[in-house]
Amino acid sequence: MEIKAAEVKKLRQKTGAGMVDCKNALVKAEGNPVKAERILKELGLAAAAKRSGRATNQGSIFTLIESKEAVILEVGCETDFVANNKDFTILGNKLAQMALNNNSTEEMNVKVTETISIIKENISLKRFKKMSIADDELVVNYIHGGGSIGILVKLQSEKKEALEDEKVKAMGFDCALHIAAFNPEHLSRDLIPAEYVKEQEEIFTVQAKNLGRPEKVLEGIVKGKMNKHFGEICFLDQPFVKDDKQSVSKVLEALSKEVGSKIQVTEFIYYRVGEEI
Numbered sequence: 443m444e445i446k447a448a449e450v451k452k453l454r455q456k457t458g459a460g461m462v463d464c465k466n467a468l469v470k471a472e473g474n475p476v477k478a479e480r481i482l483k484e485l486g487l488a489a490a491a492k493r494s495g496r497a498t499n500q501g502s503i504f505t506l507i508e509s510k511e512a513v514i515l516e517v518g519c520e521t522d523f524v525a526n527n528k529d530f531t532i533l534g535n536k537l538a539q540m541a542l543n544n545n546s547t548e549e550m551n552v553k554v555t556e557t558i559s560i561i562k563e564n565i566s567l568k569r570f571k572k573m574s575i576a577d578d579e580l581v582v583n584y585i586h587g588g589g590s591i592g593i594l595v596k597l598q599s600e601k602k603e604a605l606e607d608e609k610v611k612a613m614g615f616d617c618a619l620h621i622a623a624f625n626p627e628h629l630s631r632d633l634i635p636a637e638y639v640k641e642q643e644e645i646f647t648v649q650a651k652n653l654g655r656p657e658k659v660l661e662g663i664v665k666g667k668m669n670k671h672f673g674e675i676c677f678l679d680q681p682f683v684k685d686d687k688q689s690v691s692k693v694l695e696a697l698s699k700e701v702g703s704k705i706q707v708t709e710f711i712y713y714r715v716g717e718e719i
Contacts, residue, residue, distance in 0.1 A: 457488035503592030515570035582614035604703035
């Protein structure tokens with residue numbers, strides 16, 4: 443069957459595998475991209491999948507935190523020139539406030555239209571998401587690269603007074619910085635869908651068999667590969683951005699002992715301009 447160059451290119455962009463390997467995998471999978479990706483994984487030719495896709499347009503991420511709620515929001519535009527425009531920034535901040543005020547999407551889009559008439563370039567409210575904040579929780583925001591990436595991260599404390607500790611606040615910022623840098627796909631391994639875990643174990647088993655490993659050591663090899671994989675895609679398992687000798691979870695454990703209260707990261711949101719969801 444004929445495999446189009448566009449299909450090969452798309453598979454290569456998703457997996458990081460070579461063009462020839464991607465084409466061979468598509469041929470073997472009879473053109474099915476999902477099966478082709480699985481084949482590349484089994485052969486150890488595909489890189490770990492990223493949660494977000496390629497950036498496809500311009501715009502900026504905005505965040506706003508109030509006492510009981512936070513919001514992260516993406517506003518899109520046609521050019522980076524407009525993304526840095528004063529009126530565009532005013533619009534993004536206004537939309538974030540409107541989202542926290544529970545204004546309707548229709549009302550928010552009216553504000554977008556008003557700004558379009560000033561800037562003379564197409565602008566759109568791409569998406570937004572809110573995060574609640576309880577008395578025993580702290581939400582920290584971080585904007586990277588002039589608005590290209592935005593983060594909200596939530597910490598929870600066993601004793602709410604510990605949230606006033608500067609060490610806890612600093613940890614919240616460092617966690618946001620870490621998420622911006624490494625873009626974890628999941629918070630923890632416990633939250634990964636069971637079907638994904640099962641599929642990944644099957645892939646690693648095939649990889650081990652392809653290397654001629656004896657049956658009696660397959661389980662140990664697969665377990666080791668799974669732990670390494672979790673360390674790539676799970677926030678709590680990743681090497682901490684400011685101390686790669688320790689995982690994020692270990693750093694949180696040490697902080698908890700230091701401040702006398704269990705500190706956990708319970709939620710985060712990662713937005714990147716133009717990402718394909």
